[in-house]
Amino acid sequence: xxxxxxxxxxxxxxxxxxxxxxxxxxxxxxxxxxxxxxxxxxxxxxxxxxxxxxxxxxxxxxxxxxxxxxxxxxxxxxxxxxxxxxxxxxxxxxxxxxxxxxxxxxxxxxxxxxxxxxxxxxxxxxxxxxxxxxxxxxxxxxxxxxxxxxxxxxxxxxxxxxxxxxxxxxxxxxxxxxxxxxxxxxxxxxxxxxxxxxxxxxxxxxxxxxxxxxxxxxxxxxxxxxxxxxxxxxxxxxxxxxxxxxxxxxxxxxxxxxxxxxxxxxxxxxxxxxxxxxxxxxxxxxxxxxxxxxxxxxxxxxxxxxxxxxxxxxxxxxxxxxxxxxxxxxxxxxxxxxxxxxxxxxxxxxxxxxxxxxxxxxxxxxxxxxxxxxxxxxxxxxxxxxxxxxxxxxxxxxxxxxxxxxxxxxxxxxxxxxxxxxxxxxxxxxxxxxxxxxxxxxxxxxxxxxxx
Amino acid sequence: xxxxxxxxxxxxxxxxxxxxxxxxxxxxxxxxxxxxxxxxxxxxxxxxxxxxxxxxxxxxxxxxxxxxxxxxxxxxxxxxxxxxxxxxxxxxxxxxxxxxxxxxxxxxxxxxxxxxxxxxxxxxxxxxxxxxxxxxxxxxxxxxxxxxxxxxxxxxxxxxxxxxxxxxxxxxxxxxxxxxxxxxxxxxxxxxxxxxxxxxxxxxxxxxxxxxxxxxxxxxxxxxxxxxxxxxxxxxxxxxxxxxxxxxxxxxxxxxxxxxxxxxxxxxxxxxxxxxxxxxxxxxxxxxxxxxxxxxxxxxxxxxxxxxxxxxxxxxxxxxxxxxxxxxxxxxxxxxxxxxxxxxxxxxxxxxxxxxxxxxxxxxxxxxxxxxxxxxxxxxxxxxxxxxxxxxxxxxxxxxxxxxxxxxxxxxxxxxxxxxxxxxxxxxxxxxxxxxxxxxxxxxxxxxxxxx
Numbered sequence: 009x010x011x012x013x014x015x016x017x018x019x020x021x022x023x024x025x026x027x028x029x030x031x032x033x034x035x036x037x038x039x040x041x042x043x044x045x046x047x048x049x050x051x052x053x054x055x056x057x058x059x060x061x062x063x064x065x066x067x068x069x070x071x072x073x074x075x076x077x078x079x080x081x082x083x084x085x086x087x088x089x090x091x092x093x094x095x096x097x098x099x100x101x102x103x104x105x106x107x108x109x110x111x112x113x114x115x116x117x118x119x120x121x122x123x124x125x126x127x128x129x130x131x132x133x134x135x136x137x138x139x140x141x142x143x144x145x146x147x148x149x150x151x152x153x154x155x156x157x158x159x160x161x162x163x164x165x166x167x168x169x170x171x172x173x174x175x176x177x178x179x180x181x182x183x184x185x186x187x188x189x190x191x192x193x194x195x196x197x198x199x200x201x202x203x204x205x206x207x208x209x210x211x212x213x214x215x216x217x218x219x220x221x222x223x224x225x226x227x228x229x230x231x232x233x234x235x236x237x238x239x240x241x242x243x244x245x246x247x248x249x250x251x252x253x254x255x256x257x258x259x260x261x262x263x264x265x266x267x268x269x270x271x272x273x274x275x276x277x278x279x280x281x282x283x284x285x286x287x288x289x290x291x292x293x294x295x296x297x298x299x300x301x302x303x304x305x306x307x308x309x310x311x312x313x314x315x316x317x318x319x320x321x322x323x324x325x326x327x328x329x330x331x332x333x334x335x336x337x338x339x340x341x342x343x344x345x346x347x348x349x350x351x352x353x354x355x356x357x358x359x360x361x362x363x364x365x366x367x368x369x370x371x372x373x374x375x376x377x378x379x380x381x382x383x384x385x386x387x388x389x390x391x392x393x394x395x396x397x398x399x400x401x402x403x404x405x406x407x408x409x410x411x412x413x414x415x416x417x418x419x420x421x422x423x424x425x426x427x428x429x430x431x432x433x434x435x436x437x438x439x440x441x442x443x444x445x446x447x448x449x450x451x452x453x454x455x456x457x458x459x460x
Numbered sequence: 461x462x463x464x465x466x467x468x469x470x471x472x473x474x475x476x477x478x479x480x481x482x483x484x485x486x487x488x489x490x491x492x493x494x495x496x497x498x499x500x501x502x503x504x505x506x507x508x509x510x511x512x513x514x515x516x517x518x519x520x521x522x523x524x525x526x527x528x529x530x531x532x533x534x535x536x537x538x539x540x541x542x543x544x545x546x547x548x549x550x551x552x553x554x555x556x557x558x559x560x561x562x563x564x565x566x567x568x569x570x571x572x573x574x575x576x577x578x579x580x581x582x583x584x585x586x587x588x589x590x591x592x593x594x595x596x597x598x599x600x601x602x603x604x605x606x607x608x609x610x611x612x613x614x615x616x617x618x619x620x621x622x623x624x625x626x627x628x629x630x631x632x633x634x635x636x637x638x639x640x641x642x643x644x645x646x647x648x649x650x651x652x653x654x655x656x657x658x659x660x661x662x663x664x665x666x667x668x669x670x671x672x673x674x675x676x677x678x679x680x681x682x683x684x685x686x687x688x689x690x691x692x693x694x695x696x697x698x699x700x701x702x703x704x705x706x707x708x709x710x711x712x713x714x715x716x717x718x719x720x721x722x723x724x725x726x727x728x729x730x731x732x733x734x735x736x737x738x739x740x741x742x743x744x745x746x747x748x749x750x751x752x753x754x755x756x757x758x759x760x761x762x763x764x765x766x767x768x769x770x771x772x773x774x775x776x777x778x779x780x781x782x783x784x785x786x787x788x789x790x791x792x793x794x795x796x797x798x799x800x801x802x803x804x805x806x807x808x809x810x811x812x813x814x815x816x817x818x819x820x821x822x823x824x825x826x827x828x829x830x831x832x833x834x835x836x837x838x839x840x841x842x843x844x845x846x847x848x849x850x851x852x853x854x855x856x857x858x859x860x861x862x863x864x865x866x867x868x869x870x871x872x873x874x875x876x877x878x879x880x881x882x883x884x885x886x887x888x889x890x891x892x893x894x895x896x897x898x899x900x901x902x903x904x905x906x907x908x909x910x911x912x
Contacts, residue, residue, distance in 0.1 A: 009771060011772060011774065011775070012511055012512055013773070014546075014548075014550040014770070014774065015509065015547075016508070016547070016551065017533070020505040020507065022504055022505060022548065023503065025502070025562070028500065028501060028502060031503070032501050043808075043836050044834070044835075044836050044837065045831070045836075045837070045838065046808050046809030046837060046838025048477040048808035049480060049481070049484050050477070051475065051480060052474055053469060053472040053474060053581050054506065054581065055469060055569075055581060057469055059464055060464055060466060063463075074507075076526070077528075079571070083469070083526075096474065098466040099467065099468065100476060104477070105852055105855045105856050110477070115506065117507075119530050119531070129505050129506065129507060139842070143842070144841045144843060146839075150839070150841070266820070269821050269824055320461070320463060321464055323463070356498050356499060356500035356561060356562075372722055379496045379497070382496070383496075384495050384496055384497075385496065385497070385498060386497065386561065387598075387602070389559075389599055389602070390595070390596050391596060404557050
């Protein structure tokens with residue numbers, strides 16, 4: 009037979025079982041945390057009509073989209089979870105209750121240039137709150153508070169949620185008579201972290217056509233820094249010159265104050281006037297999240313407030329606020345940085361039952377009893393030497409072996425061997441379950457991420 | 461602005477929040493049960509190189525495949541989880557430990573003719589055990605035992621796992637001198653349930669070119685029925701005439717005996733000589749599972765033993781056994797039949813906290829305290845009338861409202877209203893958490909499926 013060389017497409021993550029277990033745990037933490045805040049899980053198709061998916065049209069993403077025909081249908085794979093959410097909410101608006109709080113963890117597709125650590129198929133993990141006509145500012149503080157809680161639950165503490173408000177930026181540009189150019193300016197300022205203020209200044213003058221004075225004003229403005237208190241105080245100096253600016257400042261102050269009420273520590277969030285999310289459709293609060301020890305990764309969780317989620321599909325006004333974690337990339341980077349807690353079990357089973365007589369009955373009985381206690385149990389069923397069976401448990405990192413020899417079977421007992429310590433005890437099935445349960449609980453008690 | 465009419469492609473399941481919660485619970489039950497048996501979760505890309513995915517080539521599926529180009533690449537969406545598994549195991553064989561036990565719950569794509577209850581994007585939930593060179597017969601009994609456990613955990617009892625062995629069929633056909641035609645015959649016999657023995661007989665003679673005598677022998681053979689004991693006894697009558705047949709009979713007897721040892725009740729499995737899985741690559745034991753009260757659905761869970769999982773990719777022999785649940789279709793049918801337990805909560809939250817003063821602080825504090833107790837809690841943050849807030853909880857089916865008026869706040873307490881009974885008590889945060897926890901535990905205690 010002619011054989012085809014097996015391969016996985018480049019840019020597509022396919023994990024071995026042990027890292028896959030780490031990924032599952034990661035996703036499980038997200039699901040659980042999001043659920044605790046009353047978000048409902050959603051699942052939408054990976055394929056949509058191209059017309060629907062590209063309603064907003066154009067932009068850099070369009071080239072990256074996987075688009076194809078099937079019969080007469082012009083189809084495309086989703087490139088984010090926000091457009092499908094907009095479609096979903098517009099389509100089902102009359103059947104939903106608002107505010108509509110949903111989370112979605114799903115694969116999205118972008119045919120980007122292949123590059124180490126860049127993925128063409130990747131998970132996004134999104135939460136959004138959609139209002140019907142109106143949405144309280146409190147939601148704009150709750151969203152980053154949930155992200156704080158999520159990251160904290162994962163085991164991270166060295167991260168910062170950076171918050172800004174597009175109205176402050178828009179109002180400020182209006183003060184300078186630069187409203188027309190605000191889009192271009194924001195996109196340029198967005199590069200500040202990467203290229204520094206001097207080069208941004210050059211771009212502002214050469215590409216955006218700003219005067220020296222306008223450029224200086226902008227660089228001065230985005231240089232405002234310090235504690236949240238200090239930044240807000242500096243912003244007060246601009247008050248009264250533009251209505252949109254004043255409104256944005258009020259919102260930013262409210263979000264900052266509420267973030268403290270939501271229990272987010274001062275060191276984990278910062279007002280940062282350089283955050284603009286230039287290319288997106290945000291209209292108010294915007295967020296980015298950086299890992300303090302790994303600024304090179306860029307934002308691992310971004311989002312913001314938008315006034316009109318589904319404007320391409322419906323005239324019903326649906327304002328919202330949301331945030332997205334680029335899960336696959338974050339997981340990849342954490343793995344590369346060796347930040348995934350190696351102490352957490354990655355074995356497919358907690359216990360491996362080794363029958364040592366020809367009748368599998370007792371092995372099946374003890375396995376059933378362990379499973380009833382919630383212990384993930386495999387019966388080793390192949391005809392192999394004892395040493396090979398133990399080596400199987402060892403390679404997979406299964407923490408407990410349960411041995412059933414003739415003596416154990418005669419006594420209605422089993423021997424439990426802790427494969428980490430080598431300790432072995434002969435106990436009843438119930439005692440075996442308790443012993444393993446306790447050990448597993450301890451082994452599973454750590455967080456997904458181990459920072460230091 | 462010109463608007464695009466929002467729509468979801470036909471043949472693509474997109475659920476409203478309440479049924480989505482039922483689906484999540486369904487999948488969670490599968491994940492949990494599979495894990496209890498020591499299967500490791502796997503996640504492979506939805507897109508593969510067309511060359512890899514179609515290595516086996518041809519067949520009816522090929523027309524249904526979503527295949528497209530991106531740049532130079534000839535790509536296709538996976539149409540099952542078995543081919544990606546074969547690729548995965550062939551590609552990573554040296555990094556895996558055998559037997560390799562994996563489960564995968566993932567979306568697959570088939571561009572079938574649109575039809576009510578037929579899906580083009582649907583979840584399959586697969587378990588497989590892959591051996592390196594060899595795999596013990598015990599695995600062929602364990603797989604249906606796991607399916608029994610899974611269905612039982614979901615709440616089903618009126619189902620039957622039907623078991624046969626391809627070697628018995630192949631051996632029997634060899635006895636009749638019909639080895640060459642065995643594929644055609646099996647495909648015809650596969651239609652028995654749908655068209656009855658007479659029409660099958662006609663097809664066997666007219667299309668397969670069998671003699672009257674051969675046809676009669678086959679119809680007599682597949683008419684063998686009764687208890688498992690009776691069927692096996694009848695099969696003994698054919699023993700000694702063909703080696704393959706005898707081997708298959710031994711295997712079937714072993715699987716039947718072990719199934720009892722695995723605790724599968726007699727009424728939930730049956731030796732059934734009409735099961736062939738005609739189009740598939742099975743070489744030994746084969747399974748189908750039917751819901752006794754809904755035979756019209758056909759098999760909801762099928763699979764079997766194969767000798768050579770990855771023969772298109774590697775010369776390493778990798779025998780295995782596996783089974784697949786067509787999850788989306790099963791979920792759809794159960795919903796249509798009103799078999800999804802309506803008593804289980806589908807709300808996004810267990811408790812809705814209603815602040816009744818302007819400061820959201822106390823509401824946030826009580827919500828934090830409830831979440832720490834594992835209670836899914838939403839703070840209602842919109843400026844609405846009390847009645848509207850309660851109506852929101854009601855529409856979503858949130859079981860508890862937590863009210864925070866001035867009196868409660870002053871006393872450091874909250875009022876918990878059970879929205880099912882209307883009962884309201886004013887208690888401490890801790891008492892509130894206990895009360896809600898207990899209520900939720902009761903409400904969640906039922907199974908996913910309610911048969912009667």
